[in-house]
Amino acid sequence: MEQTKWKRMRQFWRKWFKRTAIALILLVIGLTALGSAYEQSARSKAAREFPAPGKLVDIGGRKIHLNCEGEGAPLVVLEAGADTSGSALWQPVQEQVARFTRVCSYDRAGIMWSDPAKGRRTGADIAEDLHKALSAAHESAPYVMVGASMGGPYVMTFTKRYGDEVAGMVLADASHPEQTKRLALATGQPESDPIPFVFHALATVVWTGLPRLVLPDAEVPELPPLTAKAITAYQPISLAAAFAEAASFEDSLREAGTFRTLGSRPLAVLSRGKPWSAFTEAQQKAGGLTREQFDRAESEWASMQAEEVGWSSDSTQRILKDSSHVIQLERPDAIVDAIQEVVGKTANNRRGRGEAARQ
DSSP states (O other), X not given: OHHHHHHHHXXXXXXXXXXXXXXXXXXXXXXXXXXXXXXXXXXXXXXXXXXXXXXXXXXXSSEEEEEEEOOOSSEEEEEOOSSSOGGGGGHHHHHHHTTTSOEEEEOOTTSTTSOXXXXXXXXXXXXXXXXXXXXXTTOXXXXXXEEETTXXXXXXXXXXXXXXXXXXXXXXXXXXXXXXXXXHHHHTOOOOOSSOHHHHHHHXXXXXXXXXXXXXXXXXXXXXXXXXXXXXXXXHHHHHHHHHHHTTHHXXXXXXXXXXXXXXXXXXXXXXXXXGGGSOHHHHHHTTOOXXXXXXXXXXXXHHHHHHHTTEEEEEEEEETTOOSOHHHHOXXXXXXXXXXXXXXXXXXXXXXXXXXXX
């Protein structure tokens, strides 16, 4: 009797576990299907409410979003830093530059409105995509390349590959080829993956709609509200591409580091200079550095910025005491002034060459 009782209990619990497991599996499948439908609906809504401001240029089976405004030469090309916002962060700069010459911003593969590409994304891949997009859109050289943050190494690699088409350059607090090791030595903190594991995980489940639910809205008070909403709407879509670039950061930095001579091309370097005391207590804590570490890191960063100034025989530098890293948002006027300076120099150089050819 006792054995029969235990046998029946074991059968009961096996059936209960089996049915519970089936129910949980069905629940997960149902929630996943619901999340996938939600994500697809959100993407369709984003496309309707926030269409690409520029045009989608076919570069051979993929389309790159290229947004060009204004008239004149040289053409100013804006290269964004490493994030999910792409061309949108250049809006305050682009609107002003378009008043005196033609200017193009764009989104790298998989960012915002551009189609994704397969695999890791190095600086060489990015330069090739940009060159194809400009050519396909019939945008003509000479170009003044403008790179912010990681956009700096990208425009250096572009210039290495297509130097005959580049007339000048502006670097806005641009990354340096040796920055990872040098900043680690300055702060005493080990080199580490710049992307937390949780964000890598989110990038792999974008199709479920989960990242769209948990990621915070983009807070960019320097941009029009509609532009900030567009960044929020496309942020989950852009995650995988941003991480594909991040996986190749060191390779991209090394590639850019093989080319550090712009010759006599005009170069304007804008560097951050905001002191520790100008940040709020919350911002100081969020930075993850002590006051001493911050000062050592900023000193090393200043040294690297000074080295970048030396990459051209015709260069200037401006240190902005009221700006941190994202100069295109905090001091767009300074970038516009630098662009206008370089554009003016390239125009004078072209006139000089023309007069010499006629003599």
